[in-house]
Amino acid sequence: MSTANVLSLETVLVQRPGNIASDMDGEKVMLNIQNGKYYNLGEVGGEIWSAIAQPAPVSRIVEVIRETFDVPAETAERDVLEFVQNLLAEDLVAIDSAS
Secondary structure, eight states, rough: OHHHHOOOOEEEEEEOOEEEEEEETTEEEEEETTTOOEEEEEHHHHHHHHHTSSSSSSHHHHHHHHHHHHHOOOHHHHHHHHHHHHHTTTTTTTETTTT
């Protein structure tokens, strides 16, 4: 099943354990312990990562990005959905089935 079909604004996401994230010059970088890969999440990605430290619906993540970066709702929604799809593809986040 494609994540594009799974994700909606109501989808609740949460960070997977096993990642070490750190701030570097205003951007968030992360090491995934399981696969040994480094990721540069950037400034916006870092905000998204922080927003899903606890289970959060995609709609809440979109709101955080819209408010933090003062962008239109459509832009925030498109960018957040694209970014979290990438996080799902890399197995860095999970869909919270308890919600």
